[in-house]
Amino acid sequence: MKFSLSALTVAALMLAAPWAAAQNVAIVNGKAVPTARLEALAKQVSASGQPVTDEVRARMKEEVVLREIFMQEAQKRGVAASEEYKTQMELARQTIMIRAMFADFAKKNPVTDAETKAEYDKFVAANGGKEYRARHILVEKEDEAKAIIASLKGSAKFEDIAKKQSKDPGSGANGGDLDWATAASYVPEFSEAMVKLEKGQTTETPVKSQFGWHIIRLDDVRQAELPKYDDIKPQISQQMQQQKLAAFQKELRDKAKVE
Template sequence: MKQKLLTGLVAAAMLGVMALPATAQNLAIVNGKAVPKERADALKQQLERSGRPITPDIEGQIKEEVIAREIFMQEAQKRGLEAAQDYKAQMELARQTILIRELFADYQKTNPVTDAEIKAEYDKFAAANAGKEYKASHILVEKEDEAKAILAALKKGGKFEDIAKKQSKDPGSGTRGGDLGWANPGSYVPEFTEALVKLEKGKTTPAPVKSQFGWHIIRLDDTREAELPKLDDVKPQIAQQLQQQKLMKFQEELRAKAKVE
């Protein structure tokens, strides 16, 4: 059972163990052929990178897995399966995958994201999200007449939340009585934003507001200064995002320079 579990766990990791030095301390001798210890070491490194702790039990399973694979490889070679076209095609795909992975890893190693780049990205985020946040509610309907009727009902004492639950066609906020939560006003469509920022706290738009989604009745529930996360709290996420952006740009540059006929 343990060996079956390990086989599933390391199937992908073994792709990284394609070419190892011949001169090495042997893990075992299988049918007179030495099995280099580096195979087990490389597999262990792959598992460690995936976050799997290497316990003595896992080390034993790794050893058994490497030995089993050598036995199966020898049998496949005896049967001449290395000459099969399907095997060669799969080996070429595996070689490409590993080599490309190494190319990207080398690029990221030689082009690391700097603290200055992270700070600049954070400053852009802070500038775009600074200022006031608005807590708003709305009721969205399809027709202007419906919106006007709702406004009339509100003036007569109708409860905003109850009407939103019954009539709003916005499934997200409608079930919450129209509550949209806290947001930067710029996150809404322009017509909604323009009407929202003109409202006083607790007030509702005097007339329906039309947008691409329909007709809105908007209420401003509260405002506050935006609470931005500290740089140190989001630094890992920003670094990862910039790293991906750099890698994508590198890939695009290579494709742009390539002559494809």
């Protein structure tokens, strides 16, 4: 007597098959590769900012299958018993645990809106006020600087001399232009001389700093243009979160008894 499946049994198997397949990405040498592995990899890719398209998902599926193939071969060869494998596994375990601990700390110690606003206000207080657009010519010797000042009182152009004689390669190529900056951006000797100048005025005497001798011309002055709070709030929050994490790490290190 031949054995045959009833119509009800066949229908049940047909209904169950898609469900069973959905649980696994593939069956490799008789071993199921669960879909959870693919989803975990997709989550990592998505977290990196890359969209998980059908094409990307197909490549990830192949990656998961290849990993299973290679893992099976590694197990056959007894790789798990080697000291190198054990050492690397321990390092990986430590990395994962530490990363998870820091993620948990960040979750439980978020940067508040009040904290970011207070930090922004400090930034404004430190960087507000005036910005200066200046040019300078940097030389090594005071006599050389004095000679340049004398030539500028004649028909010589500041920009031309800066291009030819300035020892500052960054600004020299641009005719001595230092772009817009606050006075605090420069060394004290330079900023003190610069802020005393009127628009269009050049220093009458050379200014000495740790870099050499400067001839400074002030081209313009304006109120500092600072970014709006909402525009830089994410950066402030990220920076403050990093500071909190650094403080947490230092606290743990300081409390640890290391012999």
